[in-house]
Amino acid sequence: xxxxxPASDVADLGLAEAGDARIAWADAQxxxxxxxxxxxxxxxxxxxxxxxxxxHVTTETANLARTLIAGGAEVALCAANPxxxxxxxxxxxxxxxxxxxxxIHGEDMATYYRHIEAVLDTRPQLTxxxxxxxxxxxxxxRTELLAGGEIIGGTEETTSGVVRLRALEAAGQxxxxxxxxxxxxxxxxxxxxxxxGQSALDGILRATNMLFAGRVIVVFGYGWCGQGIAxxxxxxxxxxVVCEVDPVRALEAKLEGYEVLPGVAAAAxxxxxxxxxxxxxVVRREHYEAMRDGAVLCNAGHFxxxxxxxxxxxxxxxxxxxxxxxxxxxxxxxxxINLLAEGRVVNLAAAEGNPAAVMDMSFANQxxxxxxxxxxxxxxxxxxxxxxxxxxxxxxxxxxAALDVEIDALTxxxxxxxxTWDQGT
Amino acid sequence: MTALSSKxxxxxxxxxxxxxxxxxxxxxxxxxxxxMSIREEFAASQPLKGARIMGSLHMTIQTAVLIETLTALxxxxxxxxxxxxxxxxxxxxxxxxxPNGTPEDPQGxxxxxxxxxxxxxxxxxxxxxxxxxxxxxxxxxxxxxxxxTLLVHKGTEFEAxxxxxxxxxxxxxxxxxxLGLLKRTLGEDPQRWTKVGQSIKGVxxxxxTGVHRLYEMTEAGTLLFPAINVNDSVTxxxxxxxxxxxxxxxxxxxxxxxxxxxxKVAVICGFGDVGKGCAESLRGQGxxxxxxxxxxxxxxxxxxxxxxVATLEDVIEEGDIFITTTGNKDIITAAHMxxxxxxxxxxxxxxxxxxxxxxxLTKTPGIERINIKPxxxxxKFPDGHTIIMLSEGRLLNLGNATGHPSFVMSNSFTNQTIxxxxxxxxxxxxxxxxxxxxxxxxxxxxxxxxxALGVKLxxxxxxxxxxxxVPVEGPYKPDHYRY
Numbered sequence: 001x002x003x004x005x006p007a008s009d010v011a012d013l014g015l016a017e018a019g020d021a022r023i024a025w026a027d028a029q030x031x032x033x034x035x036x037x038x039x040x041x042x043x044x045x046x047x048x049x050x051x052x053x054x055x056h057v058t059t060e061t062a063n064l065a066r067t068l069i070a071g072g073a074e075v076a077l078c079a080a081n082p083x084x085x086x087x088x089x090x091x092x093x094x095x096x097x098x099x100x101x102x103x104i105h106g107e108d109m110a111t112y113y114r115h116i117e118a119v120l121d122t123r124p125q126l127t128x129x130x131x132x133x134x135x136x137x138x139x140x141x142r143t144e145l146l147a148g149g150e151i152i153g154g155t156e157e158t159t160s161g162v163v164r165l166r167a168l169e170a171a172g173q174x175x176x177x178x179x180x181x182x183x184x185x186x187x188x189x190x191x192x193x194x195x196x197g198q199s200a201l202d203g204i205l206r207a208t209n210m211l212f213a214g215r216v217i218v219v220f221g222y223g224w225c226g227q228g229i230a231x232x233x234x235x236x237x238x239x240x241v242v243c244e245v246d247p248v249r250a251l252e253a254k255l256e257g258y259e260v261l262p263g264v265a266a267a268a269x270x271x272x273x274x275x276x277x278x279x280x281x282v283v284r285r286e287h288y289e290a291m292r293d294g295a296v297l298c299n300a301g302h303f304x305x306x307x308x309x310x311x312x313x314x315x316x317x318x319x320x321x322x323x324x325x326x327x328x329x330x331x332x333x334x335x336x337i338n339l340l341a342e343g344r345v346v347n348l349a350a351a352e353g354n355p356a357a358v359m360d361m362s363f364a365n366q367x368x369x370x371x372x373x374x375x376x377x378x379x380x381x382x383x384x385x386x387x388x389x390x391x392x393x394x395x396x397x398x399x400x401a402a403l404d405v406e407i408d409a410l411t412x413x414x415x416x417x418x419x420t421w422d423q424g425t
Numbered sequence: 426m427t428a429l430s431s432k433x434x435x436x437x438x439x440x441x442x443x444x445x446x447x448x449x450x451x452x453x454x455x456x457x458x459x460x461m462s463i464r465e466e467f468a469a470s471q472p473l474k475g476a477r478i479m480g481s482l483h484m485t486i487q488t489a490v491l492i493e494t495l496t497a498l499x500x501x502x503x504x505x506x507x508x509x510x511x512x513x514x515x516x517x518x519x520x521x522x523x524p525n526g527t528p529e530d531p532q533g534x535x536x537x538x539x540x541x542x543x544x545x546x547x548x549x550x551x552x553x554x555x556x557x558x559x560x561x562x563x564x565x566x567x568x569x570x571x572x573x574t575l576l577v578h579k580g581t582e583f584e585a586x587x588x589x590x591x592x593x594x595x596x597x598x599x600x601x602x603x604l605g606l607l608k609r610t611l612g613e614d615p616q617r618w619t620k621v622g623q624s625i626k627g628v629x630x631x632x633x634t635g636v637h638r639l640y641e642m643t644e645a646g647t648l649l650f651p652a653i654n655v656n657d658s659v660t661x662x663x664x665x666x667x668x669x670x671x672x673x674x675x676x677x678x679x680x681x682x683x684x685x686x687x688x689k690v691a692v693i694c695g696f697g698d699v700g701k702g703c704a705e706s707l708r709g710q711g712x713x714x715x716x717x718x719x720x721x722x723x724x725x726x727x728x729x730x731x732x733x734v735a736t737l738e739d740v741i742e743e744g745d746i747f748i749t750t751t752g753n754k755d756i757i758t759a760a761h762m763x764x765x766x767x768x769x770x771x772x773x774x775x776x777x778x779x780x781x782x783x784x785x786l787t788k789t790p791g792i793e794r795i796n797i798k799p800x801x802x803x804x805k806f807p808d809g810h811t812i813i814m815l816s817e818g819r820l821l822n823l824g825n826a827t828g829h830p831s832f833v834m835s836n837s838f839t840n841q842t843i844x845x846x847x848x849x850x851x852x853x854x855x856x857x858x859x860x861x862x863x864x865x866x867x868x869x870x871x872x873x874x875x876x877a878l879g880v881k882l883x884x885x886x887x888x889x890x891x892x893x894x895v896p897v898e899g900p901y902k903p904d905h906y907r908y
Contacts, residue, residue, distance in 0.1 A: 213728075213729040213730070213731065214725075214728035214729045214731070216733075234731055236731075237729050237730050237731040238731050239728075239731045239732065239733050240731070251688075254688040255685075255687040255688040255711050256687070256711055257687065257688070257708055257710075257711040257712055257713050257714075258713065259713050259733075
């Protein structure tokens with residue numbers, strides 16, 4: 001479709017055909033995004049607009065990129081994590097869909113940052129982030145991109161990114177409006193809870209092939225992701241222990257029937273420890289010192305800071321790769337701690353990320369949020385905004401239609417009852 | 426004690442409750458499709474004509490439907506409850522009055538049962554129901570826990586010895602009461618129980634605990650008549666024990682205490698069918714469930730379902746709710762209760778009251794018992810902490826609530842009725858042993874309950890039946906299949 005292929009840096013363009021078949025497979029499970037794409041083909045809301053995307057390079061992201069391209073955008077994409085790129089998808093996006101892609105599975109940190117710079121070199125007018133790497137780089141090393149006033153706005157996919165962006169806003173430095181897609185109900189209630197709940201366990205299974213039934217699984221953090229992981233782990237027959245810092249969340253976990261323990265006490269009894277907090281150093285030296293021989297440690301949060309890996313390496317007298325994605329750390333007393341995917345987000349690193357059907361909802365929000373930013377260009381303050389509720393509901397409606405679910409509507413009398421103050425008895 | 430003293434041949438708490446009982450019986454009949462189908466099927470043939478059935482089984486609304494099924498099939502019936510707390514007084518009144526009688530003119534069956542009997546009263550009731558006007562005694566027993574069977578066997582044993590022993594200090598209070606009763610009957614009629622035992626054609630036994638006693642007597646060669654183990658019908662133990670307890674445990678705890686179960690730590694002692702149902706229901710309410718087991722297979726089952734498996738000693742200070750389901754004795758001791766959290770709830774859903782050491786609790790120096798309401802007692806230890814005991818350690822789903830729901834009891838009681846017909850009409854085919862009902866009857870019981878739930882069964886084709894080597898119409902599984 002694109003006349004000349006834009007500059008790209010991917011592992012092997014020869015993988016394009018295989019990648020495109022998988023993109024089509026995911027597309028079949030993303031009916032909402034597909035319906036939006038079909039509308040965009042006619043309306044061309046992004047005609048000639050440069051979009052910079054820093055998202056996990058997966059089949060689902062490919063379908064989001066296709067949707068934006070179908071709406072007229074020129075897309076440049078890099079990875080939001082060095083381990084999450086699917087090289088066949090990267091190749092297919094370049095060869096079959098006309099995107100510029102800068103992403104290679106397993107790239108080192110220098111390459112990773114070089115790829116972010118390459119996307120920013122296209123002078124994007126819209127940014128689409130998963131972890132805020134584009135926006136924070138713009139506000140750090142690439143402030144000249146702010147000066148031109150060309151950037152209409154950006155969207156942010158995940159909790160960790162929203163936290164960074166709100167900090168930027170609080171510091172008075174955010175240069176353009178951001179729509180926090182993560183905060184849409186149709187994103188966080190589904191992607192985080194049911195998507196990560198399933199895929200984080202999938203990652204652990206693929207990495208270890210262990211049986212969950214009868215094991216003690218410790219979940220650090222009982223936010224939406226942690227709730228999903230705990231729910232599915234319990235369903236698999238595990239005994240789930242939750243660790244929290246927020247008393248309300250902790251109480252929710254307790255009344256759901258989980259054991260709630262401080263981290264170190266939990267570390268001492270866990271067969272599997274999963275972090276899902278969005279914070280750093282959640283599992284650290286004191287936890288490693290308490291852990292059981294053979295414990296499996298992994299992270300389902302966005303960044304690899306949740307486990308203090310430096311401390312783990314310091315404690316280890318030997319480190320060995322025992323299976324793909326499983327690095328065994330042998331401590332001085334002989335205990336072995338099995339770290340999965342180098343402490344990076346395990347569902348993407350060791351499995352395939354969230355299932356397409358749930359990413360469909362998240363990315364439908366992304367596409368509609370991008371359209372919203374363009375339509376309201378110049379009117380939104382440089383702050384972190386929520387997804388407008390009507391877009392959120394539109395995504396839910398489209399998803400229900402795709403699932404053949406019919407729902408009720410309020411009667412006029414009911415609507416009146418809910419909006420007046422003098423009825424009630 | 427509020428029981429009426431009646432000139433007629435029964436004893437219940439209050440006949441004026443009969444109308445309420447009859448209304449609940451009518452509702453229960455709809456929920457007991459198996460029993461009602463059996464009534465229809467055998468209405469004409471009257472297979473229990475001539476049967477004199479003495480029943481010792483919780484005198485509840487569901488049991489009333491069983492009793493009236495037995496009489497509809499031609500049997501004469503006398504009944505007692507098999508637990509001092511489990512009688513529903515309105516059910517007992519309705520059975521005594523009968524469908525065609527009035528409180529002023531009762532025309533039902535002789536029933537001797539009220540909620541809150543003393544041990545002496547309990548065994549007096551059993552004695553009354555075993556005394557048959559115009560005959561030596563019943564010719565059939567329908568037992569739950571084996572108390573009626575026990576009395577006949579002990580009576581026969583002591584009559585043969587010519588003397589009833591005195592209770593020893595190790596004997597339970599209840600055994601002392603039994604010995605007292607037998608001592609009296611030995612004086613009145615030295616052949617009373619021997620004759621009763623000889624007139625009995627067989628017993629059908631409802632529960633795990635009673636079955637256990639029957640197998641022991643078979644081993645020892647002392648069993649006086651054949652027995653059918655109804656408990657081990659799949660449609661009994663895999664339904665009543667599992668789904669019945671899943672329903673009625675939480676019901677009992679709620680009615681007794683109304684505590685929030687979500688967020689609590691519940692300790693279930695025993696992970697048999699009853700324990701499995703209990704664990705599932707408490708987990709469903711949001712409790713974290715810890716299981717104790719002695720059997721490695723059951724323990725592994727619990728672990729694989731995600732329950733923590735620990736010893737009671739290790740978690741005694743952690744639990745908020747303790748439930749015994751073992752069928753064994755001395756599971757929770759007074760020392761255990763001394764270490765529990767303040768206001769820990771302690772209850773038993775096993776058949777007998779010996780799973781929790783109430784006697785030991787009573788003997789604890791300085792202990793104080795504060796009755797909160799019927800079947801709920803707070804026991805205060807000298808250090809000030811208390812525990813809440815449900816139904817004095819007797820099965821709390823019946824003591825604090827209304828036992829298993831009708832639908833599940835319909836499965837159990839349809840088995841009972843079929844077993845009574847089987848033993849009574851084909852008595853020659855049975856030796857002095859314990860039998861289980863054949864598989865095709867078990868499947869029949871299940872079949873009778875499918876329509877009510879809207880279940881559509883798939884039929885085997887003759888080719889499919891041949892392929893797996895079973896008849897098209899069943900039975901579908903070998904006897905050793907575990908379901």
